[in-house]
Amino acid sequence: MLENLNDRRALLERARTELIENENSLATLAEAKGEASKAGREAFAQWKDDSDWRTMEKDRLTVLIEELSREVANEDAAEASARLRETYKRRRAANGELANRIVNELSRINSETLALLREIATAAIEDVTINAALPDDLEPLVSAHVLARAHPGRARQELSSKRLSLWVRSDNGAVVGDPDAVEDVGNGRGVIRRMAPLPNIRCHKASFEQISFHPAEAPIRPIALWKMRLADAKGPGFIFDGSELTHPSQVLAALDRAAQIGEPRDRPIETEVRPLGPDKR
Structure with missing residues (x-):
């Protein structure tokens, strides 16, 4: 089918190319119609023959392209259907294999997890019993699942620090957001000048410490x-x-x-009474 389809595609592309060439020839003939009429009866007759043939060829190529396009589309659909069926077949087989793995592997995982949960619950009950009787010099037991999974928390950790000298307002100590607006008047003092009637803002330099740190993390x-x-x-x-x-x-x-749950059980049996139709009496 593939060779047949490739042949049709080649024919279709060739037909489209020929149709374009034929359209160009028809356009050229249309421009030459006037000159052919001036050249005489024989010249015009030749022009007419060429025009009729090109028109007929246009119809033929148009029909051919439609037919080939339909055949190619049908064969494309058939190939797509065949690919889908093959993909379906592979997926169906793979799903069966995966289903078996789910049963086998999940059964094993569940069995191990249930045994672990039983051990955890038993240990937790014993922890409570022991902690209730502890003397003052012993710390209470921490459950195993807490030891395994709790986030212990971390203290704040300082990484680096450096001294900064920043402009602050002299009236309230607030840090000046735009230090470029402060005019340095010497001796660690400055002023932010404003348009009258607003008063100028007096400033001075203050020392700060900039610290980089890892923040504290609470235990979870x-x-x-x-x-x-x-x-x-x-x-x-x-x-x-x-x-x-x-x-x-x-x-x-x-x-x-x-x-x-895993133990085999008999299927339940139920009983019902149904009326019989006339044809069954």
């Missing part, structure tokens, strides 16, 4: 690690949802329920 306590939801690898729902759980004992109960 993480939310409990069990506040997560685990998608069921083999079903549409969740095997664990800890978003509303507030106590480790609730987590252990939810984990016990999650362990039962």
